[in-house]
Amino acid sequence: xxxxxxxxxxxxxxxxxxxxxxxxxxxxxxxxxxxxxxxxxxxxxxxxxxxxxxxxxxxxxxxxxxxxxxxxxxxxxxxxxxxxxxxxxxxxxxxxxxxxxxxxxxxxxxxxxxxxxxxxxxxxxxxxxxxxxxxxxxxxxxxxxxxxxxxxxxxxxxxxxxxxxxxxxxxxxxxxxxxxxxxxxxxxxxxxxxxxxxxxxxxxxxxxxxxxxxxxxxxxxxxxxxxxxxxxxxxxxxxxxxxxxxxxxxxxxxx
Amino acid sequence: xxxxxxxxxxxxxxxxxxxxxxxxxxxxxxxxxxxxxxxxxxxxxxxxxxxxxxxxxxxxxxxxxxxxxxxxxxxxxxxxxxxxxxxxxxxxxxxxxxxxxxxxxxxxxxxxxxxxxxxxxxxxxxxxxxxxxxxxxxxxxxxxxxxxxxxxxxxxxxxxxxxxxxxxxxxxxxxxxxxxxxxxxxxxxxxxxxxxxxxxxxxxxxxxxxxxxxxxxxxxxxxxxxxxxxxxxxxxxxxxxxxxxxxxxxxxxxx
Numbered sequence: 186x187x188x189x190x191x192x193x194x195x196x197x198x199x200x201x202x203x204x205x206x207x208x209x210x211x212x213x214x215x216x217x218x219x220x221x222x223x224x225x226x227x228x229x230x231x232x233x234x235x236x237x238x239x240x241x242x243x244x245x246x247x248x249x250x251x252x253x254x255x256x257x258x259x260x261x262x263x264x265x266x267x268x269x270x271x272x273x274x275x276x277x278x279x280x281x282x283x284x285x286x287x288x289x290x291x292x293x294x295x296x297x298x299x300x301x302x303x304x305x306x307x308x309x310x311x312x313x314x315x316x317x318x319x320x321x322x323x324x325x326x327x328x329x330x331x332x333x334x335x336x337x338x339x340x341x342x343x344x345x346x347x348x349x350x351x352x353x354x355x356x357x358x359x360x361x362x363x364x365x366x367x368x369x370x371x372x373x374x375x376x377x378x379x380x381x382x383x384x385x386x387x388x389x390x391x392x393x394x395x396x397x398x399x400x401x402x403x404x405x406x407x408x409x410x411x412x413x414x415x416x417x418x419x420x421x422x423x424x425x426x427x428x429x430x431x432x433x434x435x436x437x438x439x440x
Numbered sequence: 441x442x443x444x445x446x447x448x449x450x451x452x453x454x455x456x457x458x459x460x461x462x463x464x465x466x467x468x469x470x471x472x473x474x475x476x477x478x479x480x481x482x483x484x485x486x487x488x489x490x491x492x493x494x495x496x497x498x499x500x501x502x503x504x505x506x507x508x509x510x511x512x513x514x515x516x517x518x519x520x521x522x523x524x525x526x527x528x529x530x531x532x533x534x535x536x537x538x539x540x541x542x543x544x545x546x547x548x549x550x551x552x553x554x555x556x557x558x559x560x561x562x563x564x565x566x567x568x569x570x571x572x573x574x575x576x577x578x579x580x581x582x583x584x585x586x587x588x589x590x591x592x593x594x595x596x597x598x599x600x601x602x603x604x605x606x607x608x609x610x611x612x613x614x615x616x617x618x619x620x621x622x623x624x625x626x627x628x629x630x631x632x633x634x635x636x637x638x639x640x641x642x643x644x645x646x647x648x649x650x651x652x653x654x655x656x657x658x659x660x661x662x663x664x665x666x667x668x669x670x671x672x673x674x675x676x677x678x679x680x681x682x683x684x685x686x687x688x689x690x691x692x693x694x695x
Binding site for chain 1: 453455456457458459460461462463464465468469470471472473474475476481482483484485486487488489490494516517518519520549553555556557558560561575576592593594595613615625626627629630632633636637643644645646647648649650652655660662
């Protein structure tokens with residue numbers, strides 16, 4: 186397996202509306218899948234309310250632990266949008282109307298419509314790079330290893346597209362997955378545990394899902410090394426087939 | 441406003457599959473809404489991988505900060521199911537096969553099918569109360585202020601129903617919401633900020649959503665005191681109507 190640097194990340198979701206359950210978050214799953222696809226390992230997610238202490242504490246904790254910290258939410262024009270100020274505080278820099286961001290807002294709004302509230306969206310911590318927002322224009326930004334994005338999913342998604350080329354990415358985590366053909370977890374757990382022990386470099390997970398009547402079990406193997414992954418998948422399939430044979434199910438997974 | 445004790449909670453989601461994006465979490469939004477409805481304030485959510493250090497650290501951090509900590513995931517029979525052991529470690533108690541949990545599994549499985557892997561699901565920290573699972577039988581548990589539930593949504597949901605009667609709940613957080621009738625955030629932000637300032641006991645949020653073409657803006661007011669909430673809603677509607685009039689939209693929100 187080649188020695189490649191591991192690039193890690195955390196997501197910080199900022200917003201009372203997620204914690205109250207009123208809004209169902211769609212950003213965590215989207216960013217998680219996106220990062221996996223570009224070879225960044227998402228290691229932690231936190232959701233915190235629109236409260237300065239909570240946000241600043243979480244930013245400080247997460248920015249030091251991971252290569253990147255992605256935040257969503259709290260960068261609009263209303264009084265509850267305090268993310269930019271919290272990021273500035275956590276980074277120990279000043280924050281003011283950024284001329285580049287003001288220029289973007291001037292293109293978007295007529296002078297009489299560019300009121301103080303909207304100008305709040307141009308408050309950017311000193312030293313940050315802007316992240317373009319083709320949808321509603323008000324930019325996101327990146328400072329140090331923190332990427333600050335909107336909470337509205339469609340806007341977050343274009344910001345993520347726009348910032349990604351400037352980020353370091355690692356070797357992509359590859360995965361293979363096997364559906365067990367009706368074998369329940371309790372039957373293959375021992376064999377799977379042995380395979381996992383024999384291949385500490387491969388992350389092996391067992392994921393049951395339930396459709397209201399029956400369980401479907403999926404074994405997922407993840408590694409950055411495809412050759413090892415192929416070997417492990419073969420071991421898993423052979424183990425499952427032995428168990429199918431022992432139970433006389435008549436089922437056989439293709440190798 | 442009556443003096444009622446605030447009951448708070450955190451959720452800890454345990455699972456590589458959520459962080460890889462392969463599985464999209466459905467539990468956070470469900471639990472968040474559920475807790476709001478019973479008067480428990482969800483204050484923080486974390487998602488961590490299937491790694492002992494991460495899980496134990498998160499449990500220790502969250503159990504001390506909030507009235508309750510709800511965990512999901514990692515209580516099945518496979519090698520990656522390590523939540524129960526991590527909870528025991530975080531609480532400083534021993535863990536072993538619990539006779540009550542073993543009895544439940546004996547009812548579910550024939551003796552020859554109750555193998556070592558399945559018996560892992562009866563490993564319960566010393567001093568814990570079991571939480572019934574009508575779907576797949578293997579129980580969740582509660583120890584101290586930690587409620588440990590399955591990751592499969594349907595199972596988590598019955599466990600939540602089963603544990604809830606034993607938990608302290610607070611005065612329910614009430615909410616009212618107003619759709620702004622096409623007024624964008626930047627137009628009402630200043631007025632809304634003033635209303636928020638005048639009513640520090642009411643949590644006021646502004647939540648834009650985007651359907652790919654237009655923005656819909658919703659103002660949500662939350663408080664445990666309905667009388668105050670009605671007043672604030674009236675202020676918000678009047679402010680929005682003044683802005684509609686000033687812009688000549690011809691739109692008027694009903695009071």
